[in-house]
Amino acid sequence: MSAFWVVWSKECIDNLRDRRTLLSSLSLALLGPIFFIGIMSLVLSEAIEDQDDAVRISIAGSANAPELIRYLESHNTEVDAIEALSGGAARNLVKSGEHDLVLVIPADFGMRLRAGQMTTPTLVYDTSELGSAPQRARRVERMLETYGRTIGVLRLQLRGIDPTLIQPLLVDRVDVASNAEQALKLLGMAPYFILLGAFMGGFYLAIDTTAGEREQGSLEPLLSQPVSRTALVLGKIAATCTYTAVSLVLMLVGFYIGLPLVPLDRIGLALDFTLMNFIGIFVLMLPLTWFSAALLTVVASLAKTYKEAQTYLSFLIMVPTLPIMFTQLFGVESTPWMMLIPSLAQSLLMTSLMTNDAVAWTDITLSMVSTALLAVLLTWFAIRLYNKERVLG
Amino acid sequence: MIVVNSLGKRFGKVTAIDSVSFEARDQCVTALVGPNGAGKSTTLRILAAVLRADSGTAEVNGHEVHTHPDLVRSSIGVLPHNSGVYARLTARENVRYFGRLQGLGGETLEARIESLIDQLEMRLFADRRTKGFSQGQRVKVALARALVHNPRHVILDEPTNGLDVMATRALREIILGLRNAGCCMLFSSHIMQEVENLCDDVIIIAGGQVRFSGSLAELRQAASNDDLEEAFVQIAGLHEAGV
Numbered sequence: 001m002s003a004f005w006v007v008w009s010k011e012c013i014d015n016l017r018d019r020r021t022l023l024s025s026l027s028l029a030l031l032g033p034i035f036f037i038g039i040m041s042l043v044l045s046e047a048i049e050d051q052d053d054a055v056r057i058s059i060a061g062s063a064n065a066p067e068l069i070r071y072l073e074s075h076n077t078e079v080d081a082i083e084a085l086s087g088g089a090a091r092n093l094v095k096s097g098e099h100d101l102v103l104v105i106p107a108d109f110g111m112r113l114r115a116g117q118m119t120t121p122t123l124v125y126d127t128s129e130l131g132s133a134p135q136r137a138r139r140v141e142r143m144l145e146t147y148g149r150t151i152g153v154l155r156l157q158l159r160g161i162d163p164t165l166i167q168p169l170l171v172d173r174v175d176v177a178s179n180a181e182q183a184l185k186l187l188g189m190a191p192y193f194i195l196l197g198a199f200m201g202g203f204y205l206a207i208d209t210t211a212g213e214r215e216q217g218s219l220e221p222l223l224s225q226p227v228s229r230t231a232l233v234l235g236k237i238a239a240t241c242t243y244t245a246v247s248l249v250l251m252l253v254g255f256y257i258g259l260p261l262v263p264l265d266r267i268g269l270a271l272d273f274t275l276m277n278f279i280g281i282f283v284l285m286l287p288l289t290w291f292s293a294a295l296l297t298v299v300a301s302l303a304k305t306y307k308e309a310q311t312y313l314s315f316l317i318m319v320p321t322l323p324i325m326f327t328q329l330f331g332v333e334s335t336p337w338m339m340l341i342p343s344l345a346q347s348l349l350m351t352s353l354m355t356n357d358a359v360a361w362t363d364i365t366l367s368m369v370s371t372a373l374l375a376v377l378l379t380w381f382a383i384r385l386y387n388k389e390r391v392l393g
Numbered sequence: 394m395i396v397v398n399s400l401g402k403r404f405g406k407v408t409a410i411d412s413v414s415f416e417a418r419d420q421c422v423t424a425l426v427g428p429n430g431a432g433k434s435t436t437l438r439i440l441a442a443v444l445r446a447d448s449g450t451a452e453v454n455g456h457e458v459h460t461h462p463d464l465v466r467s468s469i470g471v472l473p474h475n476s477g478v479y480a481r482l483t484a485r486e487n488v489r490y491f492g493r494l495q496g497l498g499g500e501t502l503e504a505r506i507e508s509l510i511d512q513l514e515m516r517l518f519a520d521r522r523t524k525g526f527s528q529g530q531r532v533k534v535a536l537a538r539a540l541v542h543n544p545r546h547v548i549l550d551e552p553t554n555g556l557d558v559m560a561t562r563a564l565r566e567i568i569l570g571l572r573n574a575g576c577c578m579l580f581s582s583h584i585m586q587e588v589e590n591l592c593d594d595v596i597i598i599a600g601g602q603v604r605f606s607g608s609l610a611e612l613r614q615a616a617s618n619d620d621l622e623e624a625f626v627q628i629a630g631l632h633e634a635g636v
Contacts, residue, residue, distance in 0.1 A: 006493040010482075017481040017522075217477030221538065224441040224473070225494040226466035389444050 003227040007235025011209050012242055021204040029197040029247040033254025036193055040186050040262045045132075054078045055136045058093075060085040061105040065121075068105070071147055077140070090124045100133040101125045103140065116155060183264055187271075187354060191347035192324050194251050198285065199292045199317045201247020202240040206296035209236040211309035214393050229386045233297075237379060241293035248285055252278050277353050284349055284364060287371040291342050292320070294378035301385050304393055323347070339366040342374055394419050395440065395546060395579055400449035402435050409435040411601040412449065417579045417594070419545070422572050424588045425581040426625060427598040433581040434474050436598070437550050440579070441471040453546055467495065470539035474550040477531075480524040484515055484534045487523060488541050495542035502541075509537040513567060529560030536567065547571060549580035553587060565591055585622040599629040 016022060055077045061084040062069050069079055082102070085093070090102045104122040106112075112119040123141060125133045153163040213219045222232065256278045264271050299316055303309035323344035327334075339345045345367035352359045385391055395417040402409045410432035417423035425433050438444040440451055442462035450457060456464040478487045485506060492502045510519045513533045518526065523534055532552060539547065549568070553561045568591060572578050582588055588595060588609075595612050597605040605612060605628045609621070616624030 003494055006490065010479075010490050014479055014481050216480070217473070217475050218479060220438075220441075220443060220473040221471060221476050221491070221535070222494075224443050224466055224469075224471045225491060226463040226496070227494050392443065 003225075003231040004235045004238070007227075007232055008238045008242070011205065011236055011239035015205045015208060015239070015243070018204070018208075021208075025200055025202070025204045025243065026247055026250060028193070028200045029250040030254070032193045032197050032251060033258045036190060036255075037258035037262055040183065043186060044183060044263055044266075055139050056080065057101050057103055057136065057140055058082050058099040059103045059105065060090055061107065061109070064105045064107055064109040068109075068144075068147060072140075072143060075143055077143070087122045087124070090122065094124045094126050097129075100129065100131060101136050101140070113151065183262075184355065188328065188351050190255060190354060191350040192321055194248065194255070194281075194285070194350065195288075195320055195324070195343055195347060196317065197251040198244045198248040198289055199296070199320060202244040202289075202293050202296050203313055203317065205240045205243045206293065206300045207303075207306060207309040207313060209239060210297060210300040211303045212306050214391075215306050220392060223386075223392070230383050233383045233386050234379070237290070237293050237297050237382060240297055241290050244289040244292050245286070248282065248289060252282055271354070272356060273354070277356070280353050281350050284353070284368065285346055287368050287375060288342055288346050291371050291375035291378065294375050294382060298378055298382045298385065301382060301391065334363075336363070336366065339363050340370045342367075342371040345371065394452075394454065395423075395577055396452045397436070397440070398450045398452075400436065400439060400446050400451055402432075402439060402444065402446050408601055410598070413598060413601070413603050414449075415596045415603055415606050417577055419577045420572060420575050421593040422568060422578040422580070422591050423594040423596060424592040425579060425596050425598065426583065426585070426588055426629075427581075428583060428629060431598045431629075432601045433598060434550055437471075437548050437579070437581060438473075440465075440548055441469065441473070442466055443473075467542065468544055469546040469548055470542070470544035472532075472535055472539045472547075472549040472552055475554065476535045478523045478526075478534045478538070481522055483520050483522050484526075484530075484537070485510070485519050487534050488537045491538040492541040497542060505541060505543065506537075509540060512570070513537050514563065527560075528555045529557065529563070532556060532560065532564065536564075540571075545575065546577045547579070549578070551581055551583070553582070553584065561587070585625055589621050597625060597628050604628050604630065 057072075057077060058080045059069065060082050062079065062081040064084070069081075073079055080099075082099070084107065085102075085104055087104055090104045093099050094102055102124045104124065106119060106121065109119050109121065121144065123137055123144075125137045127134045152166075156163045156166070213222065223229070256273060256275070259271075259273045296313060296316065299312050300309040303312050320343035323341055324347045327338075327344065327348070334348045338348060345363075349359060349364060349367060351357075397416070398414050400413040401411050413432065413436055415423075425436065427433050435444065439446045440453060440458060442458050442465050445459065450459070452458070453465045454468040456468065458465050478484075479490070482490065488506050488509065489502065492498075492506065497505065510516055513536060515530075515533050515537065518530055523531065526534070536549075536552070539549075552564055552568075556564065565587075568578055568580070572593075580591075592609060594608055595605065596603060597612075605615060607615070612621070612624050612628070613619055616627045618624045618627065
């Protein structure tokens with residue numbers, strides 16, 4: 001076994017045994033997709049319910065308002081008629097969890113309406129419970145308001161009064177973002193997670209193999225072995241790179257499994273997350289895994305202690321996300337020179353790959369070559385560092 | 394055989410050693426003695442090819458340190474000052490890692506590790522992770538790691554640092570055993586009692602220079618004092634320095 005593999009396997013095994021740091025470096029990769037997909041589903045579910053799903057509601061005293069029931073039913077509502085109740089009894093029904101949304105129609109509902117008076121149906125639900133009840137309650141409330149307004153308008157017209165008199169303001173809301181666009185914007189955050197996840201994967205290993213090794217006093221015996229420093233450094237960076245790559249794969253698998261669960265098609269966004277897309281993203285990211293491993297290793301080597309290295313790297317892993325923020329904030333169009341910048345290039349290309357946009361082969365090649373070249377440069381710098389006496393600290 | 398010839402090393406403006414010359418014979422224990430900051434560690438680090446000398450030459454087993462560092466690294470075993478071991482690897486794995494870096498492998502390596510475990514009496518903790526090891530156990534692991542390629546030259550930088558009486562005794566036995574097997578043993582210390590019990594030859598350095606080099610008897614004679622500690626203080630010139 002050559003020295004490179006000896007060092008690589010030792011560093012990988014050594015860090016595999018540190019369960020706590022292993023978990024914290026892979027936590028983003030493991031939880032990131034779940035977290036992300038959860039948020040996305042949550043944001044979308046509201047939009048979807050508004051459009052498609054029938055509103056289920058239990059109505060007590062439905063016999064008191066057959067007209068209203070017909071109106072609700074014609075507006076995509078599934079009515080579950082239950083026996084007439086008082087408001088208090090309905091409250092208990094919801095509290096006990098037997099029903100989650102109850103509309104109580106008072107017995108004098110029809111009579112009061114006919115007499116031109118006001119009547120108060122009661123909507124009972126529990127916002128402290130998880131579930132769609134509060135959302136459905138809002139929709140029912142809106143329907144009831146519309147129903148009530150229609151009656152109000154008719155009443156005014158009957159009395160010869162212009163109904164607009166009592167509505168001096170009519171707010172016209174124009175939200176130019178379609179649901180699909182909002183979802184796409186969210187999806188654009190996925191590369192950010194993936195990049196951060198990859199960097200996090202190598203975080204602790206980069207420190208452990210450099211500043212950590214020096215601090216625990218095993219660097220000097222290691223350097224007095226008949227092994228070239230190049231092989232040592234390459235072994236260490238390769239171990240870190242292995243961890244960033246594993247973190248990346250976990251992340252991509254998470255997204256591959258999770259993204260189809262997000263009901264994107266129901267808001268008219270037909271995205272096809274094929275396996276090929278994800279393999280493409282992995283290949284695209286490979287030079288970046290080495291780049292990040294080399295970058296983390298160089299910076300951690302410059303630190304004097306484990307603690308110091310931790311501080312440096314905590315800042316460092318923010319850096320690759322800066323260009324992404326920049327483009328997101330200012331909505332910059334991708335241009336060829338952006339393909340030269342590691343992390344920015346990958347995030348732009350990844351977004352395109354995820355949304356099945358056309359991706360130019362020249363862009364992919366440019367980004368991979370440029371990132372690989374910078375990775376080589378950093379690796380060379382790391383080797384130079386370890387050939388100096390100063391590395392002993 | 395280790396031969397050092399007018400070795401000099403500076404760190405920035407500080408001169409760590411200035412023209413140090415001595416010899417350490419095979420089948421002998423040679424002690425490098427001096428006060429803190431005398432340049433002991435620097436000298437040993439140059440011999441281990443971890444640092445490069447600014448001037449002078451150093452040869453281990455006939456190989457020049459500067460020109461053939463890897464040949465030197467293969468023929469010496471080094472126990473650096475306060476050297477640490479990998480906490481998440483077992484004692485055996487720590488030794489195996491360095492064996493592999495020395496180019497050993499397979500049956501040869503495993504057999505060698507087995508014999509070291511016996512020789513250094515590490516059987517009880519050989520397959521435990523080194524986290525939580527006592528200082529004595531840790532030094533044994535570090536020593537086994539330094540000896541895994543069966544070097545004929547062994548350099549130990551203040552090996553008894555932090556060891557209790559029993560561990561010190563055990564280490565002394567090991568050093569003498571290696572000497573009797575024909576090794577050239579060079580170790581640094583500032584404890585004269587230890588030197589008296591172990592050494593054949595003594596080299597005293599102070600202020601980056603060799604003040605004395607010879608056998609224990611010659612040291613007593615040169616200082617005309619039977620008390621080694623007194624002899625050391627006198628020769629190292631610590632009186633004048635007012636230390």
